[in-house]
Amino acid sequence: MAVSTFKRGLRLNTRKHATEGFPVELAPLPKQVVIPINQHFGAPNKSLVNVGDKVKRGQRIAEGAAPGPMTVPVHASISGIVKKIENRLQSNNTEGPCIIIEAEEGVSDETDFMPPLDPFACTKEEALQRIRDAGITGMGGAGFPTHVKLSPPPNKPIDVIIADGAECEPYLTTDEALMTEKPDLLIKGLAIVMKLTGVGKAIIGMEDNKAKLIPMLEQELRLGGYGGDISLGLCRTLYPQGSEKLLIKALMGREVPSGGLPMDAGCIVSNVGSLVAIAEAFTLGKPLIDRDLTVSGGACKLPKNIRAPIGTILTDLPPQFMDIDYSKLRKVLFGGPMMGTAVPTLNIPIQKNTSGIILMTEEETWLDAEGPCLRCGRCIRNCSCKLSPVIMNNAIEAGDLDEAVKVGLMDCFECGACTYVCPARIKLTQRFRVGKQRLRLKVQAAQAAQTKAQTAAAPAAPASNAKS
Ligand code: SF4
Ligand code: SF4
Numbered sequence: 001m002a003v004s005t006f007k008r009g010l011r012l013n014t015r016k017h018a019t020e021g022f023p024v025e026l027a028p029l030p031k032q033v034v035i036p037i038n039q040h041f042g043a044p045n046k047s048l049v050n051v052g053d054k055v056k057r058g059q060r061i062a063e064g065a066a067p068g069p070m071t072v073p074v075h076a077s078i079s080g081i082v083k084k085i086e087n088r089l090q091s092n093n094t095e096g097p098c099i100i101i102e103a104e105e106g107v108s109d110e111t112d113f114m115p116p117l118d119p120f121a122c123t124k125e126e127a128l129q130r131i132r133d134a135g136i137t138g139m140g141g142a143g144f145p146t147h148v149k150l151s152p153p154p155n156k157p158i159d160v161i162i163a164d165g166a167e168c169e170p171y172l173t174t175d176e177a178l179m180t181e182k183p184d185l186l187i188k189g190l191a192i193v194m195k196l197t198g199v200g201k202a203i204i205g206m207e208d209n210k211a212k213l214i215p216m217l218e219q220e221l222r223l224g225g226y227g228g229d230i231s232l233g234l235c236r237t238l239y240p241q242g243s244e245k246l247l248i249k250a251l252m253g254r255e256v257p258s259g260g261l262p263m264d265a266g267c268i269v270s271n272v273g274s275l276v277a278i279a280e281a282f283t284l285g286k287p288l289i290d291r292d293l294t295v296s297g298g299a300c301k302l303p304k305n306i307r308a309p310i311g312t313i314l315t316d317l318p319p320q321f322m323d324i325d326y327s328k329l330r331k332v333l334f335g336g337p338m339m340g341t342a343v344p345t346l347n348i349p350i351q352k353n354t355s356g357i358i359l360m361t362e363e364e365t366w367l368d369a370e371g372p373c374l375r376c377g378r379c380i381r382n383c384s385c386k387l388s389p390v391i392m393n394n395a396i397e398a399g400d401l402d403e404a405v406k407v408g409l410m411d412c413f414e415c416g417a418c419t420y421v422c423p424a425r426i427k428l429t430q431r432f433r434v435g436k437q438r439l440r441l442k443v444q445a446a447q448a449a450q451t452k453a454q455t456a457a458a459p460a461a462p463a464s465n466a467k468s
Contacts, residue, residue: 003208004250005236008384010417012239012338014209015170018296018303024177025306028321032102033077033311034349036090037062040143042070047099053082054104056112057309058287060133061099072135072145077289077309079111080104091334091341091348098349101311114285119192127196127282134281135288135352139273140164140242143353146274150197156263158199162251163190165206165272166235166242169336172356174292175272176210177305182276183213183220185283189275191226192282197268201229204272205247207237239338240415244269246384258411273355293354295322298361299329311349314357324359331365333358338416371424379418379428385411389418389428396435401442404435 037045046065055061055076064071076099084100117130132147152158163186167175179186190202204217214232221230233251235241245256247269254265262269273292280286291310296303301323314322324346333340334348335355350357379389387408395404412432419429 001211001214001232001234003234003236005238006241006246006249006384008382008386009238009240009246010382010420011237012170012420014237015296016173016209018171018300019173019294019305020176022173022177022303022305024174024181024292025304025321027306027308027312027317029078029103030309030312030316032080032083032100032313032316033309034088034313035061035074035077035099035101035311036088036349036351037074037097037099039074039310039352040070040072040137040145042072042145042148043068045071045074047085047097049082049085049099051082051085055079055082055101056110058114058289059112060135060287069148069151070145072132072137072147073287074099074135074310075287075289076101076112077311078103079109089343089345089348091343091351091354093341093343098311114281114287116285117282119282120195124196127192130281131278134277134286136274136277136281137288137352138271139277139288139291139353140271140355141353143351146270146278149268149270150193152197152263152268157266158197158263158268159201159266160252160268161190161193161197161199161202162233162244162247162262162267162269163202163204163272163275164242164244164247164269165204165210166247167210168207168237168239168242169338169340169355170239171296171358172294172336174294174305174355176213178272178276178292179204179206179210179213179217183217184224185276185279186272187217187220187224187226187230188283189277189279190230191224191228192278193268193270193275194226194228194230199268203231203233203251205233205235205251207241208234209237240384240413240417243384243413243415245413258408288352291350291352291354293350294356295359296356297333297359298364299325299359301325308350310352313347313349315346328361329359330362330367331360333360337365338420339414366425368425370426373426374424376423378421378423382417382421384415384417385413387412389432392435393426393428393431396431401435401439405439409435409439 045062049061056079059076060073063073080101080103083102087095088098128147136146137143235250256265416429
């Protein structure tokens with residue numbers, strides 16, 4: 001099978017050996033879960049439960065505060081009692097409202113799943129509604145609602161669905177484990193997406209370090225018998241091959257235009273975990289309440305791939321299952337080491353988009369101070385988006401966000417390659433995240449000022465209940 005790729009990119013030490021080929025182990029039931037009510041990109045949710053309520057695993061506990069497509073509900077991941085609803089630190093390092101559920105003796109196996117639904121007999125609207133009701137979001141990234149991704153506007157024709165099984169981040173092996181253990185559900189999820197979008201072609205894309213999965217996946221494709229043109233696509237093991245734009249480039253030879261989305265190149269890209277979740281939402285009526293993730297790093301004594309209820313805090317798992325060497329622990333990452341977020345504490349819940357938790361030792365991480373830019377150009381040569389990180393960084397440092405945008409800030413997908421190669425250890429990617437955050441705040445402030453000005457300029461409404 002031909003191996004495709006893209007230009008530039010990094011050959012990283014993948015450090016996957018600690019968990020590669022390991023099965024997914026079911027985590028013991030935690031005594032409590034902390035479930036953020038907002039785990040998606042879009043309008044906020046509101047809680048549907050109160051402190052003291054009894055909830056069952058699979059029960060909807062939060063949903064959109066206002067009507068609109070850009071929300072997905074969240075569900076209880078264990079059965080128990082709602083103990084608190086309060087702000088807690090989340091994996092993006094911001095505090096947000098969470099529902100804390102304590103497990104209750106004797107009811108832990110009670111569930112409140114939806115009835116199964118035949119995806120090949122229902123309408124497109126029913127299928128999209130089921131995916132939304134199951135609370136499915138992109139499991140590899142920012143938590144974009146999957147039902148919205150699967151409803152591109154009519155002026156963006158799609159001709160291929162890509163299952164993203166590249167898993168190019170070091171340490172992470174959970175997508176490989178999922179493809180090994182649930183190939184039937186992956187292919188069924190893909191067939192459901194093809195049916196509801198009306199797209200006849202799909203590719204399961206993965207890096208060539210997973211080539212050993214090919215015979216098994218080919219057999220499953222034959223057994224599945226879903227029709228349509230589903231094939232396997234191998235890409236070179238190269239970071240950041242798992243990015244949507246680079247996967248499209250490698251597999252289809254198409255460029256997603258600057259500022260564009262995969263649909264602008266005729267593609268929908270979905271993480272393999274999201275596709276399995278789609279299949280389970282129809283077959284079992286199960287909402288997205290469990291998460292497969294890799295727990296690894298030098299300070300993890302028992303590295304493994306695990307499946308845990310969403311809302312689980314790692315330190316709530318028993319030490320015989322999750323043994324952490326606190327004396328060696330220097331850095332905790334939610335996600336992989338290139339695109340993940342460093343967090344200040346382990347007391348943060350697993351969320352829908354938590355692909356891994358990496359417990360790093362001093363030897364595994366850089367704690368060097370930043371030095372002055374050497375003007376070596378390595379960051380430019382290694383950016384697969386053809387951006388100039390050093391120039392973007394200079395603009396942000398100078399407080400000139402408009403200039404940073406002009407030279408491509410919004411096209412940066414924060415892969416971390418420029419930071420990795422920078423000999424001066426300049427925290428380029430972190431600066432770009434902060435720059436984008438400042439831009440968002442600037443836009444919000446401008447919108448608020450405009451609304452205030454419009455309200456002030458509007459003629460006062462006549463008083464309806466004025467006393468005579
Ligand atoms: S973080 Fe952004 S600027 Fe840096 S290499 Fe990746 S895409 Fe390019
Ligand atoms: S890699 Fe670092 S030192 Fe080299 S040009 Fe870019 S920012 Fe400067």
